Amino acid sequence: MSTFPDSAPGTENTLDTDVIHEDRLWRDNGWTCRVIKNEDDDGWAVEMTKDGEAEPALVGPWTMGRDKKNPKPLDVSAFNTLVKTASEVLRRHEQQLHAQLHKQVWVDTANDRISVTLDIVPDEDDPHAVLAAENASGESLARLRVAPTFKLSARSAAEWIESSYAKPR
Incomplete structure (x- = not known):
């Protein structure tokens, strides 16, 4: 007590x-x-x-x-x-x-160092992931929803940055 x-x-x-x-x-x-x-x-x-x-x-x-x-x-x-x-x-x-559920890679570009993260949301009804990019200062550059099966690697991150953050296929 x-x-x-x-x-x-x-x-x-x-x-x-x-x-x-x-x-x-x-x-x-x-x-x-x-x-x-x-x-x-x-x-x-x-x-x-x-x-x-x-x-x-x-x-x-x-x-x-x-x-x-x-x-x-x-x-x-x-x-x-x-x-x-x-x-x-x-x-x-x-x-x-x-x-x-959380992956992060860094990509060095000509102008900045960019952090790309993938956060998987293992929802039973709506599984998905959020792909996001920030510059070295912490400023958000892009954020979008992708399939939970998206494979984040240094190469896939660099390709996403080079595409001006278009939705990956």
């Missing part, structure tokens, strides 16, 4: 933050950690799920307890380490997705 700092003394308003600290289930700081039976063998696994997500961000093996039958109980140190690891997994996934 948390209290609001601006409450009058003796009339604290409380907010149930749904914090759980149990041997096999921790819910805190936007994450749920659950120790589960490993489906592949007699051991145990741990899964980390970010609040609001349907699927766990991280699933991995979990240590057996001293009796060699039950899992080791969760504790604050293990939970914090798992949060850090699961957050890093999500960060890498976001970086990989960004790299797949």
Whole structure:
């Protein structure tokens, strides 16, 4: 439970933050950690799920307890380490997705250095991409919608610039 700092003394308003600290289930700081039976063998696994997500961000093996039958109980140190690891997994996934959906090349012309970007919009109903060009000062030179299958390369960017930014075929 948390209290609001601006409450009058003796009339604290409380907010149930749904914090759980149990041997096999921790819910805190936007994450749920659950120790589960490993489906592949007699051991145990741990899964980390970010609040609001349907699927766990991280699933991995979990240590057996001293009796060699039950899992080791969760504790604050293990939970914090798992949060850090699961957050890093999500960060890498976001970086990989960004790299797949955003491409950039630079083209040197006689007058300027031009950045050409391709941003893919993976919409189920209307997938497309946006091809854009900016000069070295950040001034927009052109922007147009293209097929999501458009292949951006230094050559295709140079050809687009040379065509005075006509829609590529």
